Amino acid sequence: xxxxxxxxxxxxxxxxxxxxxxxxxxxxxxxxxxxxxxxxxxxxxxxxxxxxxxxxxxxxxxxxxxxxxxxxxxxxxxxxxxxxxxxxxxxxxxxxxxxxxxxxxxxxxxxxxxxxxxxxxxxxxxxxxxxxxxxxxxxxxxxxxxxxxxxxxxxxxxxxxxxxxxxxxxxxxxxxxxxxxxxxxxxxxxxxxxxxxxxxxxxxxxxxxxxxxxxxxxxxxxxxxxxxxxxxxxxxxxxxxxxxxxxxxxxxxxxxxxxxxxxxxxxxxxxxxxxxxxxxxxxxxxxxxxxxxxxxxxxxxxxxxxxxxxxxxxxxxxxxxxxxxxxxxxxxxxxxxxxxxxxxxxxxx
Numbered sequence: 001x002x003x004x005x006x007x008x009x010x011x012x013x014x015x016x017x018x019x020x021x022x023x024x025x026x027x028x029x030x031x032x033x034x035x036x037x038x039x040x041x042x043x044x045x046x047x048x049x050x051x052x053x054x055x056x057x058x059x060x061x062x063x064x065x066x067x068x069x070x071x072x073x074x075x076x077x078x079x080x081x082x083x084x085x086x087x088x089x090x091x092x093x094x095x096x097x098x099x100x101x102x103x104x105x106x107x108x109x110x111x112x113x114x115x116x117x118x119x120x121x122x123x124x125x126x127x128x129x130x131x132x133x134x135x136x137x138x139x140x141x142x143x144x145x146x147x148x149x150x151x152x153x154x155x156x157x158x159x160x161x162x163x164x165x166x167x168x169x170x171x172x173x174x175x176x177x178x179x180x181x182x183x184x185x186x187x188x189x190x191x192x193x194x195x196x197x198x199x200x201x202x203x204x205x206x207x208x209x210x211x212x213x214x215x216x217x218x219x220x221x222x223x224x225x226x227x228x229x230x231x232x233x234x235x236x237x238x239x240x241x242x243x244x245x246x247x248x249x250x251x252x253x254x255x256x257x258x259x260x261x262x263x264x265x266x267x268x269x270x271x272x273x274x275x276x277x278x279x280x281x282x283x284x285x286x287x288x289x290x291x292x293x294x295x296x297x298x299x300x301x302x303x304x305x306x307x308x309x310x311x312x313x314x315x316x317x318x319x320x321x322x323x324x325x326x327x328x329x330x331x332x333x334x335x336x337x338x339x340x341x342x343x344x345x346x347x348x349x
Contacts, residue, residue: 007229009034010079010119016065016109017084018058019043021186021193022124022178024051025221026082027058033225042074042085051185065105071112079119082224083109086124086159088152090191091282091292095151102155103162110166110173120172122227123163126156127179127213127238132301135211138243139305141177141236146301150294160236167234174231176224176310179240180303182324183217184331191295196325197332198290199250200340205263207247208271210299213240213307214249216324219317226314240307241318246299249321256326257343268300 013030017023018041030039040059043049052058063070065085075081086102106123113121130139132146147153160175167173186193192214199205215223223239231237244252250263275296278289310316332338333347 009037012038012040012078013080013082014040014042014074014078015082015084016042016074017086017124018082019047019049019052020084021051021188021190022181022217022220022224023082023084024185025183025218026084026224027052027055029218029221029225031055031058040074040078042070048187050187065109066100068108068112071108072115075109075112075116075118078116080228081109081113081118081121082124082228083121084124084224085109086156088188088190090150090152090294091279091288093286098151098155099158102152103158106159106162110163110171114166114169114171118171120174120228120233121163121166122224122231123173123175124224125160125163125175125177125236126153127177127240127303127305128153128298129157129160129177129236130238131179131213131303131305132298133304135209135302135304137302137304139238141238141309143305147298150298152294153298164234172233174227174233175236176227176231177236177238178220178223179213179215179238179305179307181217181220182214182321182328184327185217186328186331189332189337193328193332193337195246195249196253196328197337199253200338200343205250205254205261207245207250207263207265208296208299209265209267210246210302211243212246212249212303213243213305214321214324215239215241215307216319219319223310223314223316226310226316230314232313235313237310237314237316238305238307239310239316240305241321243304244321249325252322253325253329256322256329257340258346259342268296271296 130143282289
């Protein structure tokens with residue numbers, strides 16, 4: 001691959017969160033697309049760097065975006081910055097950490113970019129800033145924020161506002177808003193990846209009545225690079241694929257595993273009491289709950305949206321969902337996240 005005619009590759013690019021699920025895929029695309037560009041990844045001191053294996057020429061810098069000095073050190077000498085570092089979780093023992101990382105960390109990083117004269121920033125927001133208008137309504141970049149009361153969603157919305165404010169003040173910032181990412185390399189796994197892995201540990205395949213937009217993590221990563229090359233400063237772009245019900249997603253997963261198992265659907269409202277109970281127990285045990293009220297509320301409102309703007313302005317293209325699920329399942333099996341013998345036998349052939 002080569003860069004577009006109108007875009008000059010930078011000498012050095014920084015990626016915060018470059019060892020993460022989306023970030024590591026952005027790193028790999030940049031390495032292929034701009035072979036002469038030096039890449040620097042800012043990662044937490046004890047972060048799992050599995051997704052950077054084989055990328056020996058990528059500079060690794062330990063640091064924390066909640067520390068302004070670390071941000072300044074990471075940004076130094078970089079013409080372009082991809083800011084992907086964030087906490088994507090629906091429950092943590094200390095929920096305030098999302099505010100410190102997702103909001104305050106973004107402000108620290110963008111301050112450092114402004115002070116260092118960075119040429120362009122691609123900031124990774126989230127489709128939750130626009131989705132949640134209802135299961136029958138396709139949100140877009142003009143839709144209102146609807147996930148008030150959700151710690152993760154609120155933190156992403158507030159950090160989105162921070163990025164827009166820096167753009168108004170003159171920093172060249174393009175904002176990308178991924179939907180639910182799926183694919184290989186989900187080390188966490190993320191809440192989206194757990195949709196796949198958890199189904200094999202349940203006594204009965206259950207799906208909450210909901211509708212979501214999914215995107216292959218590799219296509220999402222390409223959307224980030226296209227935003228660098230073609231995005232308009234200050235604009236937001238939803239990076240997404242097609243909308244599916246939760247039940248449709250899980251039914252596809254089971255079919256790809258060769259399992260002729262029916263997925264049962266439950267209305268989201270019926271799960272609120274259970275979710276509150278599980279969350280209360282998590283507060284006592286310190287272990288993440290299987291379900292939270294925020295997840296139930298998000299399911300009820302949906303993550304339905306359109307990525308037409310990104311397709312039109314950036315040239316975003318996405319692969320079929322089954323291809324994504326097949327690769328994700330194979331990766332989860334290979335790395336021990338799925339141990340169901342039937343699935344292991346199918347994907348280790």
